[in-house]
Amino acid sequence: MQRGPTDLGPAGGIxxxxxxxxxxxxxxxxxxxxAxxxxxxxxxxLSGVVTWISTNVGWFYVLTVTVVIGFVLWVALSKQGTVRLGPDHSRPQYSLFTWVAMLFAAGVGIDMLFFSVTGPVTQYYAPPTLDAESGEAARDAVVWTIFHYGVAGWSMYSLLGMAMGYFAYRWGMPLSIRAVLYPxxxxxxxxxxxxxxxxxxxxxxxxxxxTSMGIGVVLLNIGLEHLLGLPAGLAVQIALVAVAVVMTIAACTSGVDKGIRLISELNIWIxxxxLLYIIVTGRTAFLLSAIVENIGRFVTTLPGRTMETMAYESGGSEWMAGWTLFFWAFWLAWGPFVGLFLARISRGRTLREFVLAAITAPVLCDLLIVSVFGNSAMSEVLGGNDAFGKLAMKSPEEGWYALLEMFPGASFLIGLATLSGLLFYLTSANSGAMVMSNFSSTIRDPGEDGPKWLRIYWAVLTAVLTVAMLIAGGVTTMEYATLIFxxxxxxxxxxxxxxxTKVLRMEAAEREGWARLRAAGLRRGGAGRSWRQRMASIRAYPGRDQVAQFSDSVVGPALEAVAEEFRASxxxxxxxxxxxxxxxxxxxxLTVPMGEERDFLYKVASVQAPVPQIGSKASRGETRYWRLEVFSQxxxxGYDLMGMTDQxxxxxxxxxxxxxxAFLHLSTEHDGLSSIAPVGLETGQESIAGEPAPPRIG
Incomplete structure (x- = not known):
């Protein structure tokens, strides 16, 4: 693993x-x-290919998403869930609230607004398994859309995000999918x-x-028609695609990336x-009751829906292709995009908090949005507004704005909704261009991005593809292409x-190695310290000069003595x-090469730490002191060597x-041939990598 950064290159730059x-x-x-x-x-x-896929390979999509959900939950709940996206001593860069808000901003696109109305209405009029327009179909309509925007997508984001973050921040590899597959x-x-x-x-x-941009321009076109009187049609939609390209170029040339992040946060508040406006001015009691029921029904039916393939339903493959399989393909396609962004903002998080936060907090936000808009639409349909229901099915973008027109202050609400959709649209286009630039570049530093000119190139090329799919049939063609690719x-x-899984076994083996030594009575952090030494170290808060002198006079010579004895043996x-x-x-x-295995590394480095705000040190205003901590790869x-003897x-x-x-022995006992853990020893070898036993020094 330590050779990964060198093998993946480049030596520097982009x-x-x-x-x-x-x-x-x-x-x-x-x-x-x-097209x-x-x-x-x-x-x-495309329609023919999608028909073949849904009939013959649809089960594979369903199985894949189910396996991904199970895998990320296993990682989060296992002992390895405490492994950090970075060194063991790293800590998160952002507060929990800011981080969760950024998770939500990353994974929500304008497509959610599009499907939040047409999804529930369609499942009421044309449900996959129930009688159309029945009470049971009404109770299930919104839940299907919540399911499609729920745990499945965020599990895929979590899988790719935590994997890329682990290899980038814990092992110094590029932030890319190919680095994840290095083992x-x-x-x-x-x-x-x-x-x-x-x-x-x-x-x-x-x-x-x-696909997201295509859905966005269709929706925004209708909004601008309501607000400004712009005609709905391909010309205006192409113009909106061009706006996204211009905004991306402006972001690249004027350094407004931070502004884009601020816009994303603003969009959350909008x-x-x-949602608050619709709840207050709409059928408040019905909406709140429906949200509660939707949550309960979503949770209780989640396992069955996740494995549902419609194998026994007439026309089941067609329904799956248009809904579940499309969304599963959509999340798979967006997985690397959103996963990379999640990795960028999650350094220092444990795998457990990364996964659990990603599949709960944003999912609850998605659930709220879909439930409020979806149940508002269902309230109209159940109240007898059949014309609205048919419109929402036939033309989802017009149905969404038709719903907004039913509320007091419709012009204000439509303006707010169009602004929100525009911000979703622009941030997705700009962030997408950045991610595409990264995926088509070789970048050593995970904190850097691909060239700005390449971001502009991908923005233009994505715009060309969007326009092509609009010409070839609009949203339906986009759905087909996404499912195939x-x-x-x-x-x-x-x-x-x-x-x-392989690297988590390696992490488990490393921890087990230390556990076995602790069980044998060995202790880290200076076994054999006298009680006076321990008390002195507890009460001491040394400065930088003291630490530097101790490091040069005690630590350096001690490590040289060990290295000399190794060489002598x-x-x-x-x-x-x-x-x-x-x-x-x-x-x-101190480095000891271990052949094909991971080299032994023992590093001693100084770090600053806060002085406990008690006792005499606090009264003299000293807030920081220096430690000499031991680092592995x-x-x-987590312990301090200050005050110890060379022995x-x-x-x-x-x-x-x-x-x-012990870690190397365990890694070869429990793993097969791979780039990080070769099969093991041949008869007659003395140890895991042909190394002698530890030297005796004293």
Whole structure:
């Protein structure tokens, strides 16, 4: 794993992956030209392919989403749920409230507004399994849309987000899907294998974003017709696509990315204001009662709906293709896009809090939006407004605005809704271009993004694809294309789960190695300290100069003594001294190569910590003190070496080395051949990597 950053390259900076860029562009351009030059032929062909997929492969989509949900829950609830997206000592960058708000902003698109009305109405008039326009169909109508916008999509986002974040922040690899699959393919992810992975991911992402943009321009077109009198039609829709391109170019050239984030947060407040307005001015009692019932029905029926394939229903495959399979494909296509953003904002979070927050907080927000709009529409239909219901089914965008016109102050509400939809639309277009730029580049630093010119290029190409699908049949064609091009992404989802399982076994083996040593009576943090040493260390709050002197006079010589004894016993070992510019205190790193296995690393570095605000130190105004902490490849061990003797430090090094050997033994006992854990030893070898037992120093 420690060789991953080197194998994945580049040594520094950002380079454009010409193979991924060229092949992905060719696929998208070829599809766009086909759709523009032969719109009826494209729609007919796509319809035939979708029919075949829904009839023969629909079960695979359903099974994949079910497995993904089970996998992310297993990760969150297992012992490895405490592993962090970053070193062990890392902590979250954002507060819980800000982080959850950003999760919601990342995964919600304008398509939710589109389907929040037409979804429930359609499931009432044409339910998949129940009698049309029955009481049972009414109770189930909104729940189907909540289900389609619920746990499934956020589980896919969680899978790819936590996997990319783990490899980027814990092991220093690029923030990409190919880095996630490094444990499976090793160096091959840098070549043709990695290119194929990135091409599949990128093409699926482009189609997912283009579909959302296409739905957005259709919806916004109707809103602008109500507000400004602009005619509804292809010309205005193409103009709106052009606006998204111009906004992306402006964001790239004027440095307004922070402004885009502020717009995303503003959009959350606008959406909340719309919901509150509708609840207060609409049928308040009915809406609140329906929300409660929707939540209960969603929770109790979730397992059955998740595995539903409509195998025994006449026309079940057609319904699945138009609804569940489309949404599952949509989330698969958006998974890398949203997953990358979630990874970017989640450094320092544990896997458990990452998954549980992602599949609860945003899902509750989605549930509220769908339930308020959906039940408002159902209230009209159940009250006898059949004309509205038919309109919402036939023309979802007109049905959504027709619903808003029924509330007091309709012009204000429509204006607010159109502004919200516009912000959803623009932020998705801009963020999508950024992610596409990253996927078509090789970036060593996970905090950096692809070239700005490449973002503009992808914004233009996505716009071309959006226009092509609008010409070829509008929303229906977009749904078909998304379902088809998301199919290869399902294979990547399985590879990601397989790869992530391997590294979690490695994490478990490392922890088990230390557990076995602790059970044998060994202790980390300086076994053998006298009680006077312990009391002195508890009461001491040293400054930087004291720590620097102790590091040079005690820690450095102790590590050199260990390295010298290793070398005398025939094992390569080295101690490096490196300047730490942030603290001004030199770091010492002891490294023992372990052949094909993970090298042993024992690093001692200075860190600042707050002085407990009690006692004499607080009264003198001292707020920070310095520690010398031990670091492994996965972060700080959490204890301080200050005040220990050289002999005690040496014993701690040997404790750590024995724990590392135990980890390597466990990783080969429980894992098969892979890039991070080879099969093991041949007869006659002395230890896990041919290394001798720890040297005796004293």
């Amino acid at each position: 380079t454009v992956n010409k193979v991924v860029l060229g092949v992905s562009s060719a696929v998208i351009l070829a599809f766009s030209l086909w 523009i030059l032969s719109p009826s032929g494209a729609q007919s062909t 499976l393919f090793g160096k091959r992810v840098r070549g043709a294998t990695g290119h194929v992975i990135d091409i599949v991911t990128l093409v699926g992402t482009v189609f997912g974003v283009a 959406a909340a204001a719309m 998301a199919l290869p992404v399902t294979v990547i989802a399985y590879l990601v789960m397989f790869s992530f 025939g094992t390569a070992a080295a101690v490096e001294r490196a300047e730490e510019p942030l603290t001004g205190v030199d770091e010492y790193v 996965t972060g700080s061990a 005690q430090i040496i014993e701690d090094v040997l404790d750590s080395y024995e724990a590392h050997l």
